[in-house]
Amino acid sequence: MAVSVKDVARAAGVSVGTVSNVLNRPAKVAPATVERVHAVIAELGFVRNDAARQLRAGRSRSLGLVVLDSANPFFAEVARGAEQRAADHGVSVLLGNSDQNDERENAYLDLFREQRVNGVLLTPLSGDTVRAAALAAAGIPVVLVDAEDPDGSFPSVAVDDVEGGYLAAQHLLATGRRRIAFAGGPASIRQVADRLEGARRAMAEVPTATLEVIETPALTVLAGRAVGEELGHRAVGDRPDGVFCANDLLAVGVLQGAGILGDLRVPDDVALVGYDDIDFAQATVVPLTSVRQPAREIGVAAVDALFASLSDPDAAPARVRFRPELVVRASTGG
The missing domain is CATH 3.40.50.2300 (Response regulator)
Structure with missing residues (x-):
């Protein structure tokens, strides 16, 4: 039988709310209590039900990244940069490979919307931003990566x-x-x-x-x-x-x-x-x-642009353009 939050709370001698704070807001809990709860979690083998947490919060702890070709080392480096910066925010990156195919690109965008990701980093196959606009309208911000929006409606990180x-x-x-x-x-x-x-x-x-x-x-x-x-x-x-x-x-x-x-x-x-x-x-x-x-820097800057958009949705979209060498x-x- 799976170990529950109640089991952890009982074994640690604290309330369920305290266990929740240890998992989500540890700064609110005394360090000794945090240490005790984590020790019990390790002893009992507790694994949090992140899917349920996402449903309650209305948002996951992940970002979506869709690239043209994940086998291309350039996009692999972009993904590494994005993962590096996302980890600083306590967020993971879900990678989708469109393989230069419209249907696959759309399928990943639909999947990420269903997963309620915090946002999507997208290298679009074409200049069509209709699907990106639909995500943004649903409250999921989109940053164009290695691409620019001629209308300036979306944040973008690209090279000239x-x-x-x-x-x-x-x-x-x-x-x-x-x-x-x-x-x-x-x-x-x-x-x-x-x-x-x-x-x-x-x-x-x-x-x-x-x-x-x-x-x-x-x-x-x-x-x-x-x-x-x-x-x-x-x-x-x-x-x-x-x-x-x-x-x-x-x-x-x-x-x-x-x-x-x-x-x-x-x-x-x-x-x-x-x-x-x-x-x-x-x-x-x-x-x-x-x-x-600068592939890795592009990934880092894309995540920065996404979190800037999340913190101030009304701000003008960031447009970062690197110079090639x-x-x-x-x-x-x-």
């Missing part, structure tokens, strides 16, 4: 991806590359579109340069490998001499695909730039030049 795309393409141009390819997709993902826009701005500054857009079905190593193999099959004159990938996973795949054929060398034949600067970008066979995003390595001759 247009500037990041500009830095990547500008660097390729500065190394003398003139036939540039951009690999990324689907194009409906805002981060992809913004990074491409930045690349186009840099290309416009060099009239003799050309930009080829290669849309990929996903932002994965396998998708990048297919791009690398396809480029390797082209005639030498038809190949780009520089490739900017929308994230590091694609860039790793391009590097692998080029190496499979063996006659497309990085950076001799093609310079390669990724995005995110995940940990193993510098550990590939040819270390990757990449545009760095180009990290030059061997894949572009650095």
Whole structure:
């Protein structure tokens, strides 16, 4: 039989209310009493019924986090940052992976609403914020992560991806590359579109340069490998001499695909730039030049923005924008 709060109170010689205070408001209880109650809890193996507590309080001790791809080390670092800051508030993070799928994203948002989470950190698949607005209307604040709301209706924490795309393409141009390819997709993902826009701005500054857009079905190593193999099959004159990938996973795949054929060398034949600067970008066979995003700091700032919204719902939504940083390595001759 499960041990109840009454059992703990009886064994500790205190009231049920005192046990409740020890669990939820320990500052209100004498330290000696807190110690005694915790000793009894450990001895009896008491586990609190958090589901019942949530129903009474109308709110859980958790946050929801929905990302595009939990297998991407960038989003793993965002989640670590969010967990680190949430723990400071005594709250846990429930992670949902939309896998770049609208239905899965919506299913997680519905689940988190049912769980009565304190709030949701969301990396939306598209610019549509209708579902986020529905959560906010239900009293569950939403913070956009690695994304921004053009209307400014939601707090957001992001990196200036247009500037990041500009830095990547500008660097390729500065190394003398003139036939540039951009690999990324689907194009409906805002981060992809913004990074491409930045690349186009840099290309416009060099009239003799050309930009080829290669849309990929996903932002994965396998998708990048297919791009690398396809480029390797082209005639030498038809190949780009520089490739900017929308994230590091694609860039790793391009590097692998080029190496499979063996006659497309990085950076001799093609310079390669990724995005995110995940940990193993510098550990590939040819270390990757990449545009760095402060992933963990993004997660921390998102939780801070959420709790700011919880403490003052009428305050103007926070808009945090980090600046990207180009990290030059061997894949572009650095």
